[in-house]
Amino acid sequence: MFPKLDPLLHSELRLAVMSILAGVDEADFTFIKNQTGATSGNLSVQIDKLTSAGYITVEKGFKGKMPRTTCKITPAGQEAFAKYVEALKEYLA
């Protein structure tokens, strides 16, 4: 019996966001948008879902005079991501 894949992570854009954040200390919205090629609106919605689940944290601030939104993966997010990858391995084994 295969383990159930986390439905929150089993989505193309959310998985890409989590893959980016798993490899960095933190990343700003523009960086994630550029890396995923997603639209601002779509990305905002998916980031909100990940934030609500407690997988990432979002901090709004300024870089010079420009507003800056920074995203960071939480320990719960790291654990969920690791479990998702483990489950994927079982599917592929």
Next chain:
Amino acid sequence: MEQNKEMTAQESLKIITETMNKNRQDIVRHGGKYFVLWGILLTVFSLLVYFFWKTTGHAAWCNLWFGMPLVGLPLSRWIGSKEKVISAENTISRINTGIWRAFGIFACTLSLFTVCYAFTGTTNLSGLVLGASLTASIVLLFGLAETISGIALKNWTIQIAGWLTGIGGVAIYYLLAEGAEQMLIFTLAGIVLAATGLIVKYQYK
């Protein structure tokens, strides 16, 4: 990228792998511009010191080197603040920054002790600890920093460039360079560093 597309396990794994690789490459490429900046500064300052030392015959013009961090650090910060696309840091980029910060601290400290020695006759740390001249010591540290940087970034070009600069620079110093001419070793190191930055930017384009 769509959020509702049904994915297979292979597709999921592909997304994870591709995103992580692209991420790493972009961060490494981003570091390339700082190699170019410091490479240009090293070349310019070494040529300035060489010119003034050669024309006046005074080695005291070496104090111009202290102007390099004074110009380079604000310039680096300015470039960082203008960056619109890349604004992420990972362990590798943090280690890379740390390596060059450590090199800067060591190079400045050795230089300061040498200046103190020149003026007061107190301890020449470079000669005492390393048994070598300041130029040879710094070029060796420089090469070492670049090689470690290449190892951290998993980039052979940087590793080889670092080795060539460090070992080659010391060899040139002992075999050929005397007086103001030793500054040209740093010109060479600067050109290698800037070229390394351009190669990194090109490799990960």
